[in-house]
Amino acid sequence: MSKVHAAITAVQGYVPDYVLTNKELESIVDTTDEWITSRTGIKERRILKGEGLGISDMAVHAVNGLLKKRGITADEIELIIFCTTTPDLQFPASANILADKIGAVNAWGYDLQAACSGFIFGLTTASQFIESGRHKKVLVVGGDKMSSIINYQDRSTCIIFGDGCGAVLLEPNEEGNGIIDAVLRTDGSGRQYLHQKAGGSVKPASIETVTNNEHVVYQEGQAVFKFAVTNMANVAAEIMERNNLTADQVNWLVPHQANKRIIDATASRMGVGADKVMINIERYGNTTNGTIPLCLWEWESQLKKGDTLILAAFGGGFTWGSVYLKWAY
Ligand code: UT7
Secondary structure: OOOOEEEEEEEEEEOOOEEEEHHHHHOOOOOOHHHHHHHHOOOEEEEOOOOOOOHHHHHHHHHHHHHHHHOOOHHHOOEEEEEOOOOOOOOOOHHHHHHHHHOOOOOEEEEEOOHHHHHHHHHHHHHHHHHOOOOOOEEEEEEEEHHHHOOOOOOOOOOOEOEEEEEEEEEEEOOOOEEEEEEEEEOHHHHHHEEEOOOOOOOOOOHHHHHOOOOOEEEOHHHHHHHHHHHHHHHHHHHHHHOOOOHHHOOEEEEOOOOHHHHHHHHHHHOOOHHHEOOOHHHHOEOHHHHHHHHHHHHHHHOOOOOEEEEEEEEOOOEEEEEEEEOOO
């Protein structure tokens, strides 16, 4: 019997309507469209507006669209892995909330937290349940409402992040397509450069933490940039080497969208031309767990069965990694 791979059989994304442009940011913090564009590649990002709306509400749009596209109903889903750094609540998991909202009454699920690398960590985790034969339909959701943890007075972070969410369905494939390999890494010593200072068990929320603005993203941009640019490129090159893939054999690089300069460095290290790189950072900024599924969604019509894709990400923690997969439809 041929080996069972976990293949993506449907993808769908959702971004909220509100467009926060560089021009608008110029009126909020001391910045310019020129600085943001040249340093990051971002022109605008989406923001989820509206009282009482969280990441699960964006996920509902993405997943309902995905189910319709695949022609299945929510009760057929067996497992939901929700990759997010901005869950609706500390607990219960957003996977539970999503299951309830879409009517996935037969699914179990949990949240996975690996900052910007969350989606590829989730994809790899989910693939194990398919390969083992345990499950036949697994949803991997990746998304964030980053605007809920951004300080819009901090010009070094508020220009980067945006809100958005994507979802993929994984199913067994015996034609040799699907997730072939993954290289995943973590280095907790990097946590000092990118984290949220309060709201966890070390420093629970208090009047003081709120007054000091400690429930927002803290980032030492230059330090993170140095680690990201090296490690994302290295891990993408490593997965190519160990699978004997040449640049010609790679059809698409699907990079985490944190900074256009990091994406360019990764593509160049792999020897992959710009025409093979999925980039939508100019429209959405960094949606953390959402970047890679949103790219897959937007490029879906250009993907062909058997295409070789390399996914690569780097994020807070530090976390980073790469996934090699063959498109299945
Ligand atoms: O996805 C999770 C992982 N995160 C990342 O991968 C992010 C990695 N880091 C980056 O992408 C970049 O470091 C940033 C985009 C965050 C910042 O770009 P940079 O080129 O590293 O700028 P910098 O922090 O070195 O700052 C350079 C200058 C500073 O001014 P001085 O000290 O040279 O006078 C900053 O104060 O740019 C200033 N600056 C800004 N100026 C205008 C910082 N932010 C802004 C801004 N507008 N928005």
